[in-house]
Amino acid sequence: MSPALLALVLTLPLLGALGAVAVGRHGGPVAVAAALATLAAALWLAVRVATDGAVSIAVGHWTPPLGIRLTADGPAVLFLATTAVIMTAVVLYAVHWITGPKAGADRDGPMVHTFWALLLLLWGALNVIFVSRDLFNLYVGLELASLAAVALVGIEGRRETLAAALRYLLFALTGSLLYLLGAALLYSAHGTLDLGLLAGQLGRHPSDLLALAAMTAGLAAKTALFPFHVWLPPAHAGAPPAASAVLSALVPKASLYILLRLWFDAEPDGAGPVGPLLLGGLGAAAVLHGSLMALRQQRLKLIIAYSTVAQLGYLFLVFPLVAAAGALDPAGGDAAWRGTLFQALSHALAKAAMFLCAGLIIEAAGHDRLERLAGTARALPITLFAFGLAAISLMGLPPSGGFVAKLLLIEAAFERGAAAWALVVLLGGLLAAAYLFRPLAAAWRSPDGDAPGFAPVARRRQALPMALALAALGLGLFSAGPAELMGGLP
Numbered sequence: 001m002s003p004a005l006l007a008l009v010l011t012l013p014l015l016g017a018l019g020a021v022a023v024g025r026h027g028g029p030v031a032v033a034a035a036l037a038t039l040a041a042a043l044w045l046a047v048r049v050a051t052d053g054a055v056s057i058a059v060g061h062w063t064p065p066l067g068i069r070l071t072a073d074g075p076a077v078l079f080l081a082t083t084a085v086i087m088t089a090v091v092l093y094a095v096h097w098i099t100g101p102k103a104g105a106d107r108d109g110p111m112v113h114t115f116w117a118l119l120l121l122l123w124g125a126l127n128v129i130f131v132s133r134d135l136f137n138l139y140v141g142l143e144l145a146s147l148a149a150v151a152l153v154g155i156e157g158r159r160e161t162l163a164a165a166l167r168y169l170l171f172a173l174t175g176s177l178l179y180l181l182g183a184a185l186l187y188s189a190h191g192t193l194d195l196g197l198l199a200g201q202l203g204r205h206p207s208d209l210l211a212l213a214a215m216t217a218g219l220a221a222k223t224a225l226f227p228f229h230v231w232l233p234p235a236h237a238g239a240p241p242a243a244s245a246v247l248s249a250l251v252p253k254a255s256l257y258i259l260l261r262l263w264f265d266a267e268p269d270g271a272g273p274v275g276p277l278l279l280g281g282l283g284a285a286a287v288l289h290g291s292l293m294a295l296r297q298q299r300l301k302l303i304i305a306y307s308t309v310a311q312l313g314y315l316f317l318v319f320p321l322v323a324a325a326g327a328l329d330p331a332g333g334d335a336a337w338r339g340t341l342f343q344a345l346s347h348a349l350a351k352a353a354m355f356l357c358a359g360l361i362i363e364a365a366g367h368d369r370l371e372r373l374a375g376t377a378r379a380l381p382i383t384l385f386a387f388g389l390a391a392i393s394l395m396g397l398p399p400s401g402g403f404v405a406k407l408l409l410i411e412a413a414f415e416r417g418a419a420a421w422a423l424v425v426l427l428g429g430l431l432a433a434a435y436l437f438r439p440l441a442a443a444w445r446s447p448d449g450d451a452p453g454f455a456p457v458a459r460r461r462q463a464l465p466m467a468l469a470l471a472a473l474g475l476g477l478f479s480a481g482p483a484e485l486m487g488g489l490p
Helices: 002-026 028-052 074-099 110-131 135-153 159-190 208-223 232-238 241-249 251-265 274-296 300-315 318-325 335-365 381-395 401-415 419-444 459-477 480-485
Strands: 055-058 069-072
Touching: 002 028, 002 055, 002 069, 002 074, 002 110, 028 055, 028 074, 028 110, 028 480, 069 074, 069 110, 074 110, 074 241, 074 335, 074 459, 074 480, 110 135, 110 241, 110 251, 135 159, 135 241, 135 251, 159 208, 159 232, 208 251, 208 274, 232 241, 232 300, 241 251, 241 300, 241 335, 251 300, 251 318, 251 335, 274 300, 274 318, 274 419, 300 335, 300 401, 300 419, 318 335, 318 401, 335 381, 335 401, 335 459, 335 480, 381 401, 381 419, 381 459, 401 419, 401 459
Parallel strands: none
Antiparallel strands: 055 069
């Protein structure tokens, strides 16, 4: 049963994409059906892995190195389940956004025929990445995800969004070429691209360090690590809210997930001490730069986008923290490893909730400029409450998943005598509180003069970001189960 569930999780989004293409502008019901079915399969698969252990499929019954093995272990099913929850919420949100009464003539063009297929194709590519252990198969999934994401950025066809999409495409292609170069070097040196077979082998060939550096640089560019982040704010802020939620919450996690697998599955002993410190330093710079830039923005979506730059920086602190310990021991409760996974998952849920909140505010107010948001809290109380709950997780306040993540990272830093990394986490939390307070304060402010008009937004649509924000809190309240699934690498 478990291999069949894994096959369903991988194929249902792709079948939904084909169905959406076949029915054209009426693809919404197909997307909803595919989303609900994939959500059920992903959650059921997570339960089976939690009780029975990892699930593997040898594609075509060919085992590595001749074939490709797909494996759903604890970390993989956590990402699969989180992706399914977020994607389902985005699909339900987008149904009204595309076909609702305020959709307008611009929602009756090519976008209506392509949005569902692109979104489901992106979902399928993400699922493939989370269960693959073959470097070339990971490359294929990464390219599919990048191309679908670029198309979603520019789907409205406006000049600024097309410019943002082209910049994103440039960084994505550059990152892909660097990744492919590294994979080719590893294959020429070791004769395999399977991470399990490469385990313990990296560092034994003269070209391994170059291969690891090229792949790390390419994946860092795709993850928008500082200073390769310049494509992210205009792309995420300019894309439609439904696309922004996915682009910010999930797409950068795919390249980061590959990077974690490369470094910690394959055990690159040849990386030396400089690489982890460099990645950690760039992560710390991302936390500070992204936070300071978010403080300067006057648009809600730009604040959220620069917050993504900052929050992604925490994820790169795992490299120097693990290097300080000498080895990764997730089965022994490695705090740095689990803190990183908690940060990735809680950020995904909270950031998706924030972008959906921003979309509802734009629908109601017609804009997202802070100086004109007075009275929004009275018009959209559920939306603002959901935004506040998501902010709690991003700031790292209890009882959220973000609190558990930052607490584990701080614990790991002090355990390994690296208090400077703990200071980065604490300072980032304070800066997050500062820049997230600005939109909340603007929305709760009483308007001067006549109250601005707000278009009505159905409560059932406001419940979608609320559900995601509550899931981010629940990740902290019920952290024992996810922590068990984070327990080890195959």
